[in-house]
Amino acid sequence: MIFSQIFETINTGLVVLDKEMTVRHWNRWMALHSEISSDEITGKNLFEFFPELDRPHFLRNCRSVLTFGHFCFFSQKLHQYLFPMLPAGSLAEEFQFMQQSCTMGPLRNDHGEIENLYLSVQDVSEVVSYQKKLVHMNQIDHLTGVYNRNFMETQLQKEIERCQRFKHDLSLLMIDIDLFKNINDTYGHQCGDFVLKKITQRITDKIRKTDFLIRYGGDEFCCILTETPTNSAFKVAEQLRQVICSEPFVFKETSFETTISLGVASLNENDVDVESLLRKADTALYKAKQNGRNTVANTTR
Amino acid sequence: MLSSVLIVDDSPVARMIMKKCLPANHGLTVYEAGDGKQGVKQYLKQCPDLTFLDLTMPVMDGFQALTEIKKNNPKAIVIVVTADVQEKVLQRVAALGALHTVKKPPSKATILDALQQATAALEIQESS
Amino acid sequence: MSDIVPELFTDEEKDILQEVMNIAFGQASADLAEVIDIFVILSVPEIHVLKGHQLPGYLCEELQSSGTVNIIEQGFLGKFSGQALLIFPTGAEKELLTLFNQDQELTTLDIDIDILEQETLVEVGNILIGACIGKIAELLSDVVTYDPPRLIAKDYCLEDCQQSPVPAESFAISIRTVFRFDQQNVEGYLFLITNQHSIDWLKKALSTFLESFE
Structure with a gap:
């Protein structure tokens, strides 16, 4: 009586399943969130209602619980959810489905034999939302909204490893705003901030979703171009240079022009780590500056 | 009639358990060996009617020992005793000529059944 | 079995423990093959008993050539209680992911490969630990429950390991086994960290196990 309450x-x-995956019990929480009542689903095969669970990974875990009597944990990180349900309240905007952390365990009969298994489903959407915000705060530059240097160091490392594993191309652009100090000195820091924001906007509009724009330092930016060989990276760099110099910036009715210089570096067999790739991009940027600013250069041309 | 058995297992406890599972007053002569190599040696020396063979052993494993024994005497009656009864293992020992497989840990019932199977096999051999 | 803690078990108890582990791991191989649909061989486990404070040095010596490791930890609770530590050399997670994701089910999900490998390691760890401990418990007529497994160390360099990951006064039953899946060798080490109370129970359970054949 108490336990059923x-x-x-x-x-x-809470769900109880038998060895044939027939639903034996389905609690009110499940009914409420899945919009399938206990009467409807009890005695029926779980996969009739949730065909997406009928896959090797889930079945393997069921067999393992029934055989070894241990517990299986379906982490939110890997699965996001087992049962597609709508997220509650304000989180509906953030997630398409309720984020769940699920556990599966054995249920034994009086002789100690495993006869059924149970599944518990916990709504972890709120925790995941906080986690996302924390990660975001740690990776994003507050002024411009693009990634920060902290993010770049780990991401570039990952991208390099991925390229080596799959033999893909990778290029890096080092971008510096020409004579940015003059803008600050002439029009004030507010205007300087405005330019930083506008420039990142124009660049973001030009690059692909798979690329990463990073604010590397004060007026220095960095762009990771995934699966991009040197030639294409040069084309992208040239487009970025043009999109900045082609149209003047207007701040509080003052119009002025700004340009950027870009250094291009691509991954090859000789430079395999973050440091060497960054150094190459830096050298290229220095060369672009030497060539008279508002230019694109790499270490060889 | 079965009159002698050889128990090949590297674990002294496993051999003790096997002996405990033999029927009371069995009247069998029991020989023992602690690894595959010793097992083959004992088999050649004693020519037991039945050999219980563990699979995972140092020096020479059960698969190799079974091969050696069968090479020397294709009619040798060998019953494999193993905890790992996955299909591929069962197929492999059967292909090597094992009469039967007993799952570890053994029990009086499974050993009795094994002895009966061995007796039947022996009778067929003797009548032919 | 070595004599690092000679007073803990008698020779006979050590022999029974070794045989119980042999049977548990053999049965676990067979059942694992069915559960995960992959041909599995767990090698004959090598058993050593040591004190908690000896663990770092022991690990360091045993895994010398392997460089860095990943450690999965999982608590288990029954009459026999403690923590299981499953240790794989760095790189094993890639092989495990390939093996356990032959249908490409997981890689179609939009997840970072690092997280995928990490989570696979934890999931596979959960199954392997559950299989081994479950079988040991079953043989000794115990029923255990488990905490969620955690990856407690990633790319961990044992040589830097000054401090033991377990209490100095606890006991570690080291079970060294090689998990062989299909054609691939993935070497793993399983350690059961336990306490005096559980050891006392274990000694009784071992003798009951042997008596059950009378």
Whole structure:
């Protein structure tokens, strides 16, 4: 009596399945969030209602619980959810489906033999939302909204490893605003901030979703171009140079022109780590500056 | 009639358990060996009617020992005793000529059944 | 079995423990093959018993050539209680992901490959630990429950390991086994970290196990 009340009122989804994956129990939480009542689903095969669960990974975990009597954990990180359900309240905008952390365990009969298994479903959407915000805060430059240097160091490392694993191309652009100090000195820091924001906007509009724009330092930016060989990287760099110099910036009715210089570096067999690739891009940028600014250069041309 | 058995297992406890599972007053002569190599040596020396053979052993494993024994005497009656009863293992020992497989840990019932199977096999050999 | 803690078990108890582990790992191989649909061989486990404070030095010596490792930890609770530590050399997670994702089910998900490998390691660890401990418990007539597994160390360099990951006064039953999946060898080490109370129970359970054949 007490246990059945807990079963029905607990703020966790609880499901009992037999070895044939027939639903034996389905608590009120499950009914509420799945919009499938206990009467509807009890006695039926789980996969009739949730065909997406009928896959090797889920079945393997069921067999393992039934055989070894241990527990299986379906982490939100890997699965996001097992049962597609709508997220509650304000989180509906953030997630398409409720984020779940699920556990599966054995249920034994009086002889200690495993006869059924249970699944518990916990709504972790709120925690995931906080986690996302924290990660975001740690990776994003507050002024411009593009990635920060902290993010770049780990991401570039990952991209380099990926390229080596799959033999893909990778290029890096080092971008510096020409004579940025003059803008600050002439029009004030507010205007300088405005230019930084506008420039990142124009660049973001020109690059692909798979590329990463990073604010590397004060007026220095960096762009990771995934799966891009040197030739294409040069074309992108040239487009970025043009999109900045082609149209003047207007701040509080003052119009002025700004240009950027870009250094291009691509991954090859000789430079395999973050440092050497960055050094190459830096050298290229220095050369672009030497060539008279508002230019694109790499270390060889 | 079965009159002698050889138990090949590297674990002294496993051999002790096997002996405990033999029927009371069995009247069998029991020989023992602690690895595959010793097992083959004992087999050649004693020519037991039945050999219980563990699979995972140092020096020479059960698969090799079974091969050696069968090479010397294709009629040798060998019953494999193993905890790992996955299909591929069962197929492999059967292909090498094992009469039967007993799952570890053994019990009086599974050993009795094994002895009966061995007796039947022996009778067929003797009548032919 | 070595004599690092000679007073803990008698020779007979050590022999029974070794045989129980042999049977548990053999049965676990067979059942694992069915559960994960992959041909598995768990090699004959090598058993050593040591004190918690000896663990870092022991690990360092045993895994010398392997460089860095990943350590998965999982608590288990029954009459026999403790923590299981499953240790794989760095790189094993890539092989495990290939093996356990032959249908490409997981790689179609939009997840970072690092997280995928990490989570696979934890999931596979959960199954392997559950299989081994479950079988040991079953043989000794115990029922255990488990905490969620955690990856407690990633790319961990054992040589830097000054401090033991377990209490100095605890006991570690080291079970060294090689998990062989299909054609690939993935070497793993399983350690059961336990306490005096559980050791006392284990000694009784071992003798009951042997008596059950009378």
